[in-house]
Amino acid sequence: MKALEVSHIYKTYNDITALKDVSFNVAEGELFGLIGPDGAGKTSLIRIIITLLLADSGEIHLLGKDVVKEYKYLRSRIGYMPGRFSLYSDLTVLENLNFFATVFGTSIEANYNLIKNIYSQIEMFKDRKAGDLSGGMKQKLGLSCALIHKPEVLFLDEPTTGVDAVSRKEFWEMLQELKQKGITIIVSTPYMDEAEMCDRVALLQKGEIMSIDTPQNIINEFSEELIEIKTPDLYEVKEKLRLEFGKNSAFMFGQSIHFSTSSKSKSKELLNEFFEENNFNIESVNIIEPNIEDCFIKLMTKDS
Amino acid sequence: MVDKYQNSIIKVRGLTKRFGKFTAVDNLNFDVSQSEIFGFLGANGAGKTTAIKILCGLSSPSEGNAEVAGFDVYKQTENIKKNIGYMSQSFSLYEDMTIVENIRFYGGIYGMPLTLLKERTNHMLNRLKMTEYANKLIKEIPLGWKQKLAFSVATLHRPKIVFLDEPTGGVDPITRRQFWDLIYEAIDIGITVFVTTHYMDEAEYCHRVSIMVDGKIAALDTPDNLKQQYNAKSMNEVFLQLARKK
Amino acid sequence: MKQLLAFLRKEFLHIFRDYRTMIILFGMPIAQLLIFGFVISNEIRDANIAILDYSKDYQTQKIKEKILSSGYFILTVDLKAENEIDAVLKAGKAKLVLVFEHDFARKLEKTGKAELQIIADASDPNSAEILSNYTRAIVNNYMIGINNGLTTKTVVFTEPRMQFNPGLKSVFMFVPGTMALILLLISAMMTSITIAREKEMGTMEVLLISPLRPTQIIIGKVVPYFLLSFINAIVILALGFFVFGLPMRGNLLLLISESMLFILMSLSLGILISTVSKNQQVAMFISMFALLLPTMLLSGFIFPIENMPLALQYLSYLMPPRFFIVIIKNIMLKGTGIMFVWKETLIILGFTIVFLIASVRKFKQRLE
Numbered sequence: 009m010k011a012l013e014v015s016h017i018y019k020t021y022n023d024i025t026a027l028k029d030v031s032f033n034v035a036e037g038e039l040f041g042l043i044g045p046d047g048a049g050k051t052s053l054i055r056i057i058i059t060l061l062l063a064d065s066g067e068i069h070l071l072g073k074d075v076v077k078e079y080k081y082l083r084s085r086i087g088y089m090p091g092r093f094s095l096y097s098d099l100t101v102l103e104n105l106n107f108f109a110t111v112f113g114t115s116i117e118a119n120y121n122l123i124k125n126i127y128s129q130i131e132m133f134k135d136r137k138a139g140d141l142s143g144g145m146k147q148k149l150g151l152s153c154a155l156i157h158k159p160e161v162l163f164l165d166e167p168t169t170g171v172d173a174v175s176r177k178e179f180w181e182m183l184q185e186l187k188q189k190g191i192t193i194i195v196s197t198p199y200m201d202e203a204e205m206c207d208r209v210a211l212l213q214k215g216e217i218m219s220i221d222t223p224q225n226i227i228n229e230f231s232e233e234l235i236e237i238k239t240p241d242l243y244e245v246k247e248k249l250r251l252e253f254g255k256n257s258a259f260m261f262g263q264s265i266h267f268s269t270s271s272k273s274k275s276k277e278l279l280n281e282f283f284e285e286n287n288f289n290i291e292s293v294n295i296i297e298p299n300i301e302d303c304f305i306k307l308m309t310k311d312s
Numbered sequence: 313m314v315d316k317y318q319n320s321i322i323k324v325r326g327l328t329k330r331f332g333k334f335t336a337v338d339n340l341n342f343d344v345s346q347s348e349i350f351g352f353l354g355a356n357g358a359g360k361t362t363a364i365k366i367l368c369g370l371s372s373p374s375e376g377n378a379e380v381a382g383f384d385v386y387k388q389t390e391n392i393k394k395n396i397g398y399m400s401q402s403f404s405l406y407e408d409m410t411i412v413e414n415i416r417f418y419g420g421i422y423g424m425p426l427t428l429l430k431e432r433t434n435h436m437l438n439r440l441k442m443t444e445y446a447n448k449l450i451k452e453i454p455l456g457w458k459q460k461l462a463f464s465v466a467t468l469h470r471p472k473i474v475f476l477d478e479p480t481g482g483v484d485p486i487t488r489r490q491f492w493d494l495i496y497e498a499i500d501i502g503i504t505v506f507v508t509t510h511y512m513d514e515a516e517y518c519h520r521v522s523i524m525v526d527g528k529i530a531a532l533d534t535p536d537n538l539k540q541q542y543n544a545k546s547m548n549e550v551f552l553q554l555a556r557k558k
Numbered sequence: 559m560k561q562l563l564a565f566l567r568k569e570f571l572h573i574f575r576d577y578r579t580m581i582i583l584f585g586m587p588i589a590q591l592l593i594f595g596f597v598i599s600n601e602i603r604d605a606n607i608a609i610l611d612y613s614k615d616y617q618t619q620k621i622k623e624k625i626l627s628s629g630y631f632i633l634t635v636d637l638k639a640e641n642e643i644d645a646v647l648k649a650g651k652a653k654l655v656l657v658f659e660h661d662f663a664r665k666l667e668k669t670g671k672a673e674l675q676i677i678a679d680a681s682d683p684n685s686a687e688i689l690s691n692y693t694r695a696i697v698n699n700y701m702i703g704i705n706n707g708l709t710t711k712t713v714v715f716t717e718p719r720m721q722f723n724p725g726l727k728s729v730f731m732f733v734p735g736t737m738a739l740i741l742l743l744i745s746a747m748m749t750s751i752t753i754a755r756e757k758e759m760g761t762m763e764v765l766l767i768s769p770l771r772p773t774q775i776i777i778g779k780v781v782p783y784f785l786l787s788f789i790n791a792i793v794i795l796a797l798g799f800f801v802f803g804l805p806m807r808g809n810l811l812l813l814i815s816e817s818m819l820f821i822l823m824s825l826s827l828g829i830l831i832s833t834v835s836k837n838q839q840v841a842m843f844i845s846m847f848a849l850l851l852p853t854m855l856l857s858g859f860i861f862p863i864e865n866m867p868l869a870l871q872y873l874s875y876l877m878p879p880r881f882f883i884v885i886i887k888n889i890m891l892k893g894t895g896i897m898f899v900w901k902e903t904l905i906i907l908g909f910t911i912v913f914l915i916a917s918v919r920k921f922k923q924r925l926e
């Protein structure tokens with residue numbers, strides 16, 4: 009059974025299109041990523057799915073139920089962690105958790121098993137006010153509160169924004185654990201490098217889905233080669249490459265240039281020829297593996 | 313003592329800052345040379361913010377010395393402030409003012425002469441291809457534009473050093489690369505760029521990267537060298553190895 | 559029920575942890591009442607007056623003594639002729655001029671009537687009215703004294719004497735007004751801000767997604783502030799009674815029930831405000847401008863409704879505090895029962911129901 013079926017969702021806010029013909033499915037027990045920059049429509053999409061917003065048109069079935077008609081049934085089965093820290097910062101860790109447990113008609117003890125691994129990491133601070141926690145700890149508390157009623161499907165809106173790399177890593181490990189327990193997870197993030205942590209991802213840009221697949225497939229479909237060029241004259245070489253191959257063909261990356269072009273024939277050899285013609289001082293030219301960000305750029309520039 | 317970094321624009325020697333018994337910044341030593349993009353990384357609470365506050369002249373160290381743009385962080389903080397620029401993701405431009413009004417305002421803060429300000433405004437809007445939108449309100453322009461504009465405004469008075477705090481979080485990848493283009497252009501005219509960020513892929517764009525762990529600098533080198541040294545594929549892996557050792 | 563209790567517990571935790579708001583909540587009414595009370599009575603105490611006495615007999619002498627020894631007035635100029643009156647008032651040397659007619663004592667003896675003219679500086683209508691009322695009250699008291707209970711001799715003024723507040727203490731006017739203002743402001747502002755805060759912090763999203771029903775959220779928000787406002791009402795009444803000597807002529811229980819009704823009305827208004835405000839700032843703004851100013855200006859708290867232009871008089875019917883002030887004055891000062899205030903009570907009840915229905919309807923199941 010599909011945990012989530014989204015078909016042809018449109019949403020506009022005063023003439024601004026937030027979502028345009030968005031369709032995708034998420035299987036039960038899947039860890040699904042919505043990847044896109046700020047303003048791509050991730051938050052609107054999640055809010056529509058979890059019954060907080062109404063779409064202009066289109067249909068969504070969550071756990072087999074229509075999200076518009078059966079929102080009451082769905083609301084108690086959804087776990088949701090909004091983008092901003094949305095717990096009560098003047099209440100303690102334990103008071104927050106207790107509150108959300110009671111509001112969802114359950115108790116901490118009843119579902120302690122599910123949150124044990126996460127909550128035990130902050131339990132020693134249970135009498136501290138939530139507002140005084142560090143970013144990583146706030147996140148763990150937020151996740152505990154979202155899980156306390158044992159939801160069947162968990163929605164996380166940009167959970168890793170503003171969190172340091174160590175806490176981010178730990179967070180993704182926690183999600184993997186939850187996945188093992190059979191919870192379907194839908195997570196949004198603006199950080200392309202987090203795509204590889206998901207089973208499947210949808211790449212969102214300006215309210216439209218550009219691609220849906222496993223991260224590895226998306227990278228495999230990156231039809232062109234990505235080439236790393238090292239040279240002492242970075243700036244000059246970059247400019248020349250752009251003149252010759254288009255403005256999105258070359259970008260600076262610290263001490264090197266990343267180069268790619270859509271036409272297959274412009275291979276590494278051709279590039280070498282170009283450098284010789286122009287008499288550039290080139291240290292090395294290597295084919296490297298593209299990442300999701302490279303693919304994202306490729307998909308963004310496909311139409312133009 | 314002979315200093316091999318005669319040309320450094322930032323010199324830090326034994327810099328320490330204590331809050332009561334807690335040592336937030338513990339004996340930092342490093343140099344940043346002119347026209348370098350220097351990445352300053354560290355987990356939350358590693359002491360990054362404290363160190364940057366000292367370097368921007370907002371706070372005095374407990375011990376050690378530091379010079380920023382040739383000025384002492386104890387006594388010449390006003391001079392330091394005149395010679396640096398700052399941009400963060402959270403605070404940049406006034407949403408209810410137009411592009412030109414924002415530029416004028418920042419130029420005014422740094423006491424730029426009107427003719428120079430006009431000339432640089434025109435040049436900058438031209439470069440960003442925003443000339444025809446000069447009278448648009450900031451809240452009406454896309455996020456990516458704001459970021460690029462914010463950076464250009466922060467370097468409008470040609471500071472010697474510009475401090476960037478997570479400059480490209482959340483923007484789309486193309487805008488992000490265009491943003492880094494602007495940074496590379498800035499270093500081309502002699503500006504030094506000091507970047508702090510949580511996002512290790514931003515570190516890949518830097519010339520050299522330092523990683524702070526528990527108030528100390530645990531590693532400092534080029535991204536390539538660091539990756540080699542820690543046998544890692546990405547800066548993220550390097551960072552995790554270092555930060556998780558504790 | 560368990561969910562509602564959890565919600566209430568949370569609300570009280572918010573309130574008790576935010577001690578600054580608590581100080582404002584309980585400090586504001588006390589400060590405001592004391593300031594209004596004392597400032598107003600001081601102003602009256604030092605009023606300058608001038609007297610033009612054509613008669614200069616034993617009666618006018620006694621009346622003058624009574625007036626000047628009352629502590630409210632200071633005689634600055636003793637006038638000789640009518641044409642001086644204008645100049646004295648214009649120069650601000652007196653706020654009030656008393657004119658005793660010729661043969662005052664003789665006319666009073668013979669016809670039982672003598673005329674005392676009061677000319678007030680009406681550029682400050684409130685003080686003018688209060689001062690002339692004071693004068694009348696003093697003179698009337700004096701007349702009651704010399705008549706020994708018989709109404710044979712009277713000093714004639716053009717208007718009837720003031721009822722129920724013979725001392726015309728202005729603080730009696732201000733206690734009911736302040737009470738209405740503060741209960742309305744605190745109840746409405748606090749509830750609207752606390753709901754708007756949940757929206758601003760993003761916690762409202764989580765609450766909406768939870769099985770909590772809108773009515774539960776509304777009750778959870780209303781109950782704590784109902785209790786706080788009620789304590790406030792008691793404090794204000796106690797201050798009026800013990801510090802300013804306000805009489806409590808009517809039924810205390812009735813007064814307390816009416817106050818509770820008014821608080822409930824204010825709370826429902828607060829919820830209604832919160833449903834249309836996106837954040838705390840907007841909620842605060844609406845509460846301040848839509849509640850504070852109109853209440854001050856239109857409810858009869860500061861400016862008498864009878865003196866307003868007709869359009870504003872009609873507008874004042876939309877101000878719930880207007881009715882509450884009438885109720886308090888009736889119960890406390892006149893000592894009347896529900897029979898005399900049932901109309902006003904029904905009107906406030908009507909406001910409450912309208913606000914409550916509108917809030918529950920407008921309270922969104924979803925975000926916008």
